[in-house]
Amino acid sequence: MGxxxxxxxxxxxxxxxxxxxxxxxxxxxxxxxGDPVQAMLGNHYTPKAAAALRHSLGLDTPLPNQYxxxxxxxxxxxxxxxxxxxxxxTQVIMDRIEPTAWLVLYGSILAVVIAxxxxxxxxxxxxxxxxxxxxxxxVTTLAMPSFWLGIILILxxxxxxxxxxVSGFGxxxxxxxxxxxxxxxxxxxxxxxVLIRSMRNSVIETMQQDYTRTARAKGLSFRVVLLRxxxxxxxxxxxxxxxxNIAFLLGSTVIIxxxxxxxxxxxxxxxxxxxxxxxxxxxxxLLLAVLVVTLNFLTDIxxxxxxxxxxxx
Amino acid sequence: MAVTDAEAIPGNVPExxxxxxxxxxxxxxxxxxxxxxxxxxxxxACIFAPLLTRYDPTAQxxxxxxxxxxxxxxxxxxxxxxxRDVLSRLLxxxxxxxxxxxGGTLVTIIVGTIVGLIAGYFGGWVxxxxxxxxxxxxxxxxxxLVLAIVAALGPSLFNVFVAIWLVGWVSYARIIxxxxxxxxPLDYVQAANVIGSSHxxxxxxxxxxxxxxxxxxFAMVDAIGNILLAAALGYLGLGVQEPAPxxxxxxxxxxxxxxxxxxxxxxxxxxxxxVGIAFSLIGDGLTAYLRPRS
Numbered sequence: 001m002g003x004x005x006x007x008x009x010x011x012x013x014x015x016x017x018x019x020x021x022x023x024x025x026x027x028x029x030x031x032x033x034g035d036p037v038q039a040m041l042g043n044h045y046t047p048k049a050a051a052a053l054r055h056s057l058g059l060d061t062p063l064p065n066q067y068x069x070x071x072x073x074x075x076x077x078x079x080x081x082x083x084x085x086x087x088x089x090t091q092v093i094m095d096r097i098e099p100t101a102w103l104v105l106y107g108s109i110l111a112v113v114i115a116x117x118x119x120x121x122x123x124x125x126x127x128x129x130x131x132x133x134x135x136x137x138x139v140t141t142l143a144m145p146s147f148w149l150g151i152i153l154i155l156x157x158x159x160x161x162x163x164x165x166v167s168g169f170g171x172x173x174x175x176x177x178x179x180x181x182x183x184x185x186x187x188x189x190x191x192x193x194v195l196i197r198s199m200r201n202s203v204i205e206t207m208q209q210d211y212t213r214t215a216r217a218k219g220l221s222f223r224v225v226l227l228r229x230x231x232x233x234x235x236x237x238x239x240x241x242x243x244x245n246i247a248f249l250l251g252s253t254v255i256i257x258x259x260x261x262x263x264x265x266x267x268x269x270x271x272x273x274x275x276x277x278x279x280x281x282x283x284x285x286l287l288l289a290v291l292v293v294t295l296n297f298l299t300d301i302x303x304x305x306x307x308x309x310x311x312x313x
Numbered sequence: 314m315a316v317t318d319a320e321a322i323p324g325n326v327p328e329x330x331x332x333x334x335x336x337x338x339x340x341x342x343x344x345x346x347x348x349x350x351x352x353x354x355x356x357x358a359c360i361f362a363p364l365l366t367r368y369d370p371t372a373q374x375x376x377x378x379x380x381x382x383x384x385x386x387x388x389x390x391x392x393x394x395x396x397r398d399v400l401s402r403l404l405x406x407x408x409x410x411x412x413x414x415x416g417g418t419l420v421t422i423i424v425g426t427i428v429g430l431i432a433g434y435f436g437g438w439v440x441x442x443x444x445x446x447x448x449x450x451x452x453x454x455x456x457x458l459v460l461a462i463v464a465a466l467g468p469s470l471f472n473v474f475v476a477i478w479l480v481g482w483v484s485y486a487r488i489i490x491x492x493x494x495x496x497x498p499l500d501y502v503q504a505a506n507v508i509g510s511s512h513x514x515x516x517x518x519x520x521x522x523x524x525x526x527x528x529x530x531f532a533m534v535d536a537i538g539n540i541l542l543a544a545a546l547g548y549l550g551l552g553v554q555e556p557a558p559x560x561x562x563x564x565x566x567x568x569x570x571x572x573x574x575x576x577x578x579x580x581x582x583x584x585x586x587x588v589g590i591a592f593s594l595i596g597d598g599l600t601a602y603l604r605p606r607s
Contacts, residue, residue, distance in 0.1 A: 020449030024458075031465035142534075143589020145541050147548050148564055148582035155571050251454030255545050269457070270549050273464035285461045289452040296452075 010300060014293055021293070025286040026070050029057070029278050040083050040276050056081055057279070079283035084275045089283040093265060099169045099180070100264035103253050106180050107187030108242075114192040119199025120231070126204055134196065141193040146252050150186040150259035157182060167261040183260040191249050198241040202234040209233070236307050243299035247292045338602060345598020351591035355584075356411055362404035370405040371556040373397055379574045392563075392577045393570040397556075399563075399580055406558030407584060409470055413543035414536040414588065417477040422532050424478070425485020426525065430516050432486065433493025444490070447483040455480060459542060460551065468551040470559075473543055484535065485528050492524035526603035533596030537589045544585055560585055 032039050037050045037059065054060050057080065058069040073080065079089035122134040141149075158166045170179035206212060207230055215225045254266030261267065265284055272280035358365060374396035382390040382399075389399040432443040450458070462476035496502060497520065505515045546552035547561025555562055560581035567577030 016445050017448045017452055020445065021452055024449060024453070028461050028465050031462060033466065139590060139593045140586060143537055143541075143586045143593060145544050145548070145561070145564070145582060145585050147545060147561075148578070148585070151564065151568055151571060151578055152582070155575060159572055247451065247454040251456035254454070254456060254460070255549070258549060269460065270551075273460065273551060276464075278465070281461050281464050285453065285457055288454055288457050292452050292454065 006304060007301065010297060014297060017293055018290065021286060021289045022071060022074060023067075025282050025289070026067055028282050028285065030063075032278070036278065040278055042276060053083065074286075079286070080279040082272075082277055082280050084272065084277040084280070089279050092268065092280060093283060093287065096263060096265050096268050098264075099262040100253065100257065100266060102169075102176055102180055103183055103187060103257065103262065103264060104249065106177075106184035107191065107253065107256075108249065110184050110188035111192035111195055114188055115195035115199055118192075119196045120203055120226075122196065122200040123203035123207070126200075131200070134200070138193045138197055141189050144190075146186055146190050147255050147259045149189060150183065150256055153182050153186060154260075169262045169264075180260075180262065183256045183262060186256050186259070187249070187252055190252055191245065194245055194248075195238060195241060198238050199234065202237045203230060206230045206234045236303065239299060239303050239306070243296050243303075246295045246299075250288055250292065339604070340601065342598050342601045344594040345602060348591045348594030348596075348598055351587065352595065355407065355588060355591070359404050359407035359411055362401070362408070366398065366401045366404060368398035368401040370397065370401040370558045379570065379577075381574075382576050382580075389580055390574070390576055392567060393574050395556075399577060402558035402563055403560070403581060403584060406553075406560050406563055406581065409547075409553050409557075409559045410540050410543050410561075410585070411588070413470075413473060413477070414540040414592070417474055417481060417539040417543075418532050418536045420474075420478045421481035421535070422485050422528055425482035426489050426521075426528055428482060428486040429489025429491075429528075430493055430520060430524070433490040434497060434512065434516055434520065436494075440490070443486065447486050450480055450483040453480075455538075456542060456545065460546070460549075463546060463551050468546075468554065470543075470553045473546055473552050477539055477542065481535065481539070484531065488527050488531055489524050492527050493520055496520050496523050526599075530596055530599050530603065533592045533599065537592045540585065540588060544581075 029036055037054045037057070038045055041049055041053065051060075058066045061069065077090065079093075081087070082089050082092050085092050118134055122131040125131060154166055158164045164182050165179050168179050170176050212225060212229050215229050216222070220228075253264075254269060257264045257266035258270050265288075269281065269284045272278075272284070362370075374391065375394075376396065377387075377391055378396040379393035380387050380391040380396070382388065384390055387398050387400070389403065391398055392402070428443055432440040458480050459473070459476040462479060463472050466472040466475060502515060502519050505519050510518075543552055543559070544561030544564070547559040547563075548565045550562070550565065553559035553562055555566065563581040564578045567574065567579075567581075571578050
């Protein structure tokens with residue numbers, strides 16, 4: 001029973017945030033100085049085209065009305081019409097979602113693969129040599145522009161060593177795995193750095209717990225204690241860190257997509273900005289925020305399911 | 314803000330009663346000194362760029378493109394295909410990135426601190442409203458929201474500032490609110506309340522000095538994030554516009570010629586990493602100095 005009220009409260013909490021997201025996305029188009037219609041049409045401006053676009057964007061009605069129209073369309077699953085592609089925004093985005101989904105997932109998996117062993121290694125001897133090296137790596141990666149790292153990787157591994165394609169998404173499953181390895185690795189280095197630190201701190205803390213000491217005292221080997229007692233408990237806080245940084249992860253994929261030209265939503269966002277296709281910019285911004293809220297929500301539920309200590313009350 | 318990073322604020326506990334701000338200061342450690350020295354050197358080099366290089370950063374020398382580093386007259390070489398002096402572009406371009414790191418962060422820390430103080434101190438519906446607003450901003454990937462705002466306002470360095478100012482304050486508001494909530498029930502704050510100090514005076518004199526160090530420490534992480542953001546926007550062609558120099562846009566223009574002129578995209582990247590490490594060191598040093606017991 002308690003579980004349902006926790007779920008219900010968590011859903012209720014998301015509603016004002018979702019309304020806020022819709023308001024921010026709505027007002028984006030009103031930040032454009034001067035006439036947004038003129039800005040969007042640019043060289044193709046004619047009074048007739050302007051009137052048509054103004055009407056299709058609902059800009060010819062008073063502001064509160066515009067928001068209501070925006071919301072009504074949103075609830076019907078419509079994000080408007082792309083000015084450049086002359087297609088529904090949702091359609092244009094859906095056509096490009098696969099490479100982006102790949103990059104996010106692949107990048108997350110690689111981040112975990114990098115972060116877990118390194119985080120545990122650093123925690124085994126806090127302030128030891130390994131810990132210091134891993135810490136220095138962490139500071140350096142956090143200061144490193146991801147797009148620059150991507151370019152360096154392309155230079156060494158694609159151009160010089162010819163191990164990976166320079167750009168693109170590929171056609172088959174194995175193509176995707178190969179084409180997206182470097183972009184995903186670039187995402188993983190930045191995201192993994194954050195995970196390494198939380199993994200390290202979490203493992204150190206768990207190793208100092210009484211149950212860990214008891215397990216060691218009763219004669220279990222270090223390996224068994226580490227696997228059975230420490231790692232299982234140390235994983236929980238890492239899930240939270242993962243959840244908190246989902247927005248950061250999605251943001252970094254936008255840049256990486258442009259470095260490697262994988263043709264996903266992030267690349268669409270930047271090209272639409274340069275083409276002044278504001279309905280697309282608005283749509284992607286809104287969708288990414290909703291995705292963050294949804295993923296945060298799911299990880300919170302997952303956390304509650306895994307950790308029996310969480311009270312649902 | 315690149316990372317929503319609660320762990321960057323160690324010792325999130327306000328100090329106990331009876332300690333003055335001065336008595337709990339720690340020692341100045343080497344990371345603080347080294348970090349400040351690196352940053353000061355770089356900043357001075359960028360400010361006094363005209364004294365260090367005789368080339369105009371946008372001046373083209375089409376007869377000498379892609380000269381390697383240590384070429385006569387060009388310490389860091391020239392770029393391709395324009396033959397512009399890389400050292401000049403690096404120093405003049407650094408002005409934009411460092412300005413964003415300092416100017417972007419300074420405004421957001423002030424605004425965020427005020428919002429966080431008000432939310433934490435008054436509580437109730439004021440707090441709920443302000444915190445729901447920060448929730449909304451946190452839902453957007455920071456980079457994407459800044460991109461969208463710059464897209465609407467038009468690509469330029471100034472609009473990158475505006476976008477960061479509009480969005481960046483939320484992290485500070487959250488940090489300061491949490492600290493204020495923990496400080497408010499302490500005896501000396503209650504005492505000030507009893508003797509009839511005004512709300513503004515209590516916030517300024519009794520709460521602010523106890524909560525600000527967490528924000529200052531976070532600001533060092535945030536400054537790195539803002540510089541990375543400015544560079545990313547420059548890289549995507551949405552920040553400083555060519556031919557004006559900026560580290561991110563230098564990397565972008567160098568990318569096309571990286572196979573033959575690897576130094577053109579590499580050098581500005583090293584500059585960004587150096588600034589980032591300097592801010593990290595300062596952050597570590599400040600943590601030791603402001604929160605010695607954590």
